Amino acid sequence: MECEKTKDLLSEYIDGRLPVDEAAAIAAHLEDCRGCREVERELRATISLVARLAGKEAPEGFAEGVSAALERRMLLEPPPVGARRWRWAAWSFGGISAAAAAVVLAILIVHGPREGRLEHQVQTDTGIQVALREKRADEFSRIRIPTDAPPDVELRGDGIAEAPAEYDDRLAARHDDMRERLEKSEVADHLMDPGRQPDRDRYAALASAPPVIADSIDEPADILAYKAAEGLQRVLREAADISESPDGPAAGEAVERDTPAPMDDAWIDKQLTLAPPEALPGQEPQPVQMEFYSEQSALLSTAVFANNFLAPESRVTRAESTPETLTARLEGLSFQVLELSDERAVLHGRLEPVRILLNNFLLVEVSGLTQSGETPEEIVSQVDAETLDMVQRHHPVALGEPMHVQYIFVRRSAKEPAAPQDVE
Amino acid sequence: MSGTPLEEMELVERAKAGDAACFASLVRLYQDRVYSVAYRVLASAEDAADTAQETFLAAWEGLARFRGDSSLYTWLYRIAVNKALARRRSRASKGRFVAGSADGSLDGVADFADGPQVAVERAENARIVQAAISALPEDLRVIVVLRDIEGLEYEEIAEVLEIPLGTVKSRLHRGRLDLRESLKGVFRVAP
Numbered sequence: 001m002e003c004e005k006t007k008d009l010l011s012e013y014i015d016g017r018l019p020v021d022e023a024a025a026i027a028a029h030l031e032d033c034r035g036c037r038e039v040e041r042e043l044r045a046t047i048s049l050v051a052r053l054a055g056k057e058a059p060e061g062f063a064e065g066v067s068a069a070l071e072r073r074m075l076l077e078p079p080p081v082g083a084r085r086w087r088w089a090a091w092s093f094g095g096i097s098a099a100a101a102a103v104v105l106a107i108l109i110v111h112g113p114r115e116g117r118l119e120h121q122v123q124t125d126t127g128i129q130v131a132l133r134e135k136r137a138d139e140f141s142r143i144r145i146p147t148d149a150p151p152d153v154e155l156r157g158d159g160i161a162e163a164p165a166e167y168d169d170r171l172a173a174r175h176d177d178m179r180e181r182l183e184k185s186e187v188a189d190h191l192m193d194p195g196r197q198p199d200r201d202r203y204a205a206l207a208s209a210p211p212v213i214a215d216s217i218d219e220p221a222d223i224l225a226y227k228a229a230e231g232l233q234r235v236l237r238e239a240a241d242i243s244e245s246p247d248g249p250a251a252g253e254a255v256e257r258d259t260p261a262p263m264d265d266a267w268i269d270k271q272l273t274l275a276p277p278e279a280l281p282g283q284e285p286q287p288v289q290m291e292f293y294s295e296q297s298a299l300l301s302t303a304v305f306a307n308n309f310l311a312p313e314s315r316v317t318r319a320e321s322t323p324e325t326l327t328a329r330l331e332g333l334s335f336q337v338l339e340l341s342d343e344r345a346v347l348h349g350r351l352e353p354v355r356i357l358l359n360n361f362l363l364v365e366v367s368g369l370t371q372s373g374e375t376p377e378e379i380v381s382q383v384d385a386e387t388l389d390m391v392q393r394h395h396p397v398a399l400g401e402p403m404h405v406q407y408i409f410v411r412r413s414a415k416e417p418a419a420p421q422d423v424e
Numbered sequence: 425m426s427g428t429p430l431e432e433m434e435l436v437e438r439a440k441a442g443d444a445a446c447f448a449s450l451v452r453l454y455q456d457r458v459y460s461v462a463y464r465v466l467a468s469a470e471d472a473a474d475t476a477q478e479t480f481l482a483a484w485e486g487l488a489r490f491r492g493d494s495s496l497y498t499w500l501y502r503i504a505v506n507k508a509l510a511r512r513r514s515r516a517s518k519g520r521f522v523a524g525s526a527d528g529s530l531d532g533v534a535d536f537a538d539g540p541q542v543a544v545e546r547a548e549n550a551r552i553v554q555a556a557i558s559a560l561p562e563d564l565r566v567i568v569v570l571r572d573i574e575g576l577e578y579e580e581i582a583e584v585l586e587i588p589l590g591t592v593k594s595r596l597h598r599g600r601l602d603l604r605e606s607l608k609g610v611f612r613v614a615p
Contacts, residue, residue, distance in 0.1 A: 011597035017578065039604075046604040049553050050572040058459035059473055063451045066480045070444055 003029075006036045010043055298345040302326055433492055440487050447487075451480050454497055457574065458504045464569040465508040466515075467558045475511050479504040494583055501574070501584045505566055512562070549610055556606040564599035571596050 006029045012018050013026045030037050303321040316329055323340045330337050336348035432453070439447035458479050463472035482503050483490075490499055557565055570576045570584060578596070582589045 008597070011600055012593060015578075017593075042604045042608065043600055046600055046607050047572050049549065049607055049610060050557065050568065050603065051575075053464065053550055053553060053557075054460070054573050054575065056456070056460040056463050058455035058476060059469070062455050062459065062473065062476065063448055065473075066451045066455075066477055067444065067448050069477060069481055070447070070484060 003033060003036050006030070006033070007039055010036075010040055014040070014044060014047065297342045299323065299326065299340065299342050302330075302340065302345040302347065432496060436487065436490065436492065436496060439484070440490075447484055450483075450496070454500050455480075457497060458500055461501060461504050461569055461574055462508045464554070464557060464573055465505065465566060466512055467554055471511055471515070472508075475504065475507045478507050482507065495580075498576075498580055498584050501570065501576070502586070505570075505584060509562060509566070552610050553603075553607065556603050559606065560599055560602055564595050564602060567592060567595045568599040568603065572600075 006026050009018060009022070009026060013023060016023075018026065030040055299321045300318065303316040303318070303326060314329055316325060320326075326340060326345075327337045330347060337346075338348055339346040432450070435446045435450050435453075439450060455476065459472055459476040462475040462479070463469065466472050466475060479500060483500060486503075490496065557568060560568065566585065567581055570581045571578070576584065578589055578592050581592045581596075585592070
């Protein structure tokens with residue numbers, strides 16, 4: 001056996017991974033060749049040095065720390081149960097009519113060079129809490145879609161390839177500032193039952209919880225869709241439990257329900273039916289500009305955006321991100337497409353009745369709040385002042401009224417830094 | 425590679441059903457492995473602890489999708505490696521990362537069985553070895569850590585990293601050869 005080949009196989013030889021005859025040939029060569037023998041000796045020494053690093057133990061109290069973090073999180077959401085049942089596609093605008101059970105409808109907005117997405121939602125039988133949390137920067141970096149992605153790559157927010165290096169720098173620089181701010185306002189809002197005092201301790205616990213980590217290993221959008229669906233499922237289950245409870249709603253609980261029971265899949269699907277944006281007389285559409293990272297064409301950005309709402313089989317691939325295909329798919333999502341070109345895309349949707357835009361990351365729509373008979377204004381009035389202030393400082397949005405929103409995607413040049421949209 | 429043992433599967437099932445205590449048992453079972461791999465990739469105790477915690481929280485969230493086709497620990501390793509690399513990239517992009525700036529100087533110090541002199545030398549060696557590992561390219565480093573520190577089989581590494589077996593072999597070998605270059609000075613005088 002030659003030296004070259006021997007050296008190539010030394011690791012496998014040392015690990016005992018070679019077939020007997022091959023190992024014998026190498027042993028024979030080593031016997032004869034001093035050079036190779038030296039390499040083998042050094043490799044073995046290297047392996048042995050490295051192996052001495054084994055046995056690093058987790059710090060004391062580690063498991064307790066995980067449990068505590070979990071506990072904080074479980075304040076917000078119960079553990080995952082059951083299979084994923086609902087389609088992400090169902091989660092879109094105006095979908096939920098004034099159903100008897102209060103339903104939280106959430107919208108994922110891919111925004112700026114980061115992502116914004118629904119993290120989770122929690123709803124109890126006594127009120128509605130919408131908790132939004134941001135994701136970590138290192139996970140944002142996993143959901144970039146470069147313009148040179150292969151044509152058959154599905155344009156979804158789950159890390160298909162790397163973005164240019166300058167994007168990373170920019171992201172990192174912005175993120176420090178962003179994160180600090182978000183950590184302060186991690187829990188975006190709590191819409192509580194009118195008869196119940198806000199639980200400040202709980203808020204504090206939520207606010208101090210670490211950022212939610214969606215498993216970004218695969219299909220984060222699906223996982224989040226699952227979570228969102230899970231939230232809805234729970235709401236409906238709880239509503240059903242209450243309506244089936246012999247005592248009816250607890251005393252003091254301002255609950256009125258005419259929900260058909262049992263709430264089966266068909267009923268739920270009906271609640272999730274998409275509605276086209278209706279005209280709102282006298283109201284100009286509110287522009288919301290979505291800026292994707294450099295060189296992303298408006299068409300691609302729109303496709304990424306749309307795919308967060310589309311069912312897997314109708315998601316748009318890169319090759320499909322033509323104006324024609326996109327228009328057709330977006331209409332299926334009840335968006336009106338006002339403009340769609342490589343440079344600029346404008347979509348039109350309707351939001352109602354409560355909208356909270358948080359730090360350009362998230363947009364949540366709460367609909368069907370008939371549970372407590374509150375008006376959107378009343379609900380908004382319960383959002384704590386700091387959150388409201390923060391929201392309104394960053395967004396020219398009047399909370400509490402139905403409105404039209406235009407999603408505008410523009411192509412950005414490669415070198416142009418991201419506009420610091422939310423720096424005071 | 426063995427599948428997930430029955431007892432462990434039961435813990436997993438119960439954790440899936442929302443039993444946090446069972447999940448905590450799983451955490452205790454695997455915390456050292458997860459922490460260790462994060463530590464060796466990141467060379468920072470603080471980052472490793474954060475990453476290990478993130479790993480378990482992500483595992484809790486994703487547990488519903490763990491079906492027991494692979495071992496729980498390969499699944500956990502996969503999450504841990506991904507989290508650690510993501511953290512490292514984010515750290516590197518912020519300019520905080522300095523290769524070899526490990527706080528691993530305490531490695532091996534506790535072992536005074538051979539006398540303090542040897543212990544100190546070992547600690548020093550550990551620091552140097554960690555620095556050499558940290559200096560490896562990411563794809564090689566992870567494999568060296570999984571193989572030579574964590575003791576995974578080639579097949580398990582392929583599963584953790586979702587790469588072909590041939591790639592595991594070639595990267596491991598390249599990683600070791602690189603390390604051999606950086607460590608020549610150490611193992612010539614190693615105790």
